[in-house]
Amino acid sequence: MPTLLRIDSSVSPESSVSRRLTEAFARGWEEAGGAVVVRDLDADRLPHLPCRGLHFPHRPGVPADLPEAALQDAVIEEVFDADALVIGAPMYNHSMPSTLKAWLDYLHVPGRTAPALPGDPAPLAGRTAVIISTRGAAYDDPALEQEADHVVPPLRVLLGTAMGMEVEAITLDRTLADMLAEVMPELDPALAARLFAEAAERAFARGRELAAALAG
């Protein structure tokens, strides 16, 4: 049975759009017979990386009893135990939530989760990571998107280029259309509702398809 690691990082559990989409993905995954493990980075926040030694495989200068070293082992094992990842990545101030960034800081260890040297094998190669990115505003102009989005590109570089995973992204804009309709009518609540429904359907279908493919 394939295992999905579902990661959420929105700070708004009640109203979160990214959580609704990771939930849809996980439902599709379960419908195809897969198991889901959840890591809620907002409910269980990782501390900021306490020292540079945790970024290196031999942990230079890290005291043996440093509690963050055990946390890092748990983060890394969870990813190795998963067949695929779905990552809720809301845009906060044009970047990712700091809780998600902390998770990346724990996960990326050259020589352990990524090749130590160019040409070395990537231990996590072959896993698929699906990023679900939600943004309150609209980024219809590609030039604006390139300048303003610092959520998906770094995740692609870290998980894909550095760790060798197959990275996909489902990005949903206009999530604040209802709240801001009076001041930003261009967000267009009717369009926003349609885009949400499409993204939820896409997430569900991709979860189901991926789990079915991995189940063989």
Ligand SMILES: Cc1cc2nc3c(=O)[nH]c(=O)nc-3n(C[C@H](O)[C@H](O)[C@H](O)COP(=O)(O)O)c2cc1C
């Ligand atoms: C602290 C904070 C900062 C935000 N910054 C941005 C931003 O820079 N650009 C944007 O389009 N939306 C921004 N938003 C709106 C969120 O991206 C939007 O509400 C999104 O749906 C958040 O995901 P969630 O619904 O899963 O929490 C911000 C929201 C918060 C709470």
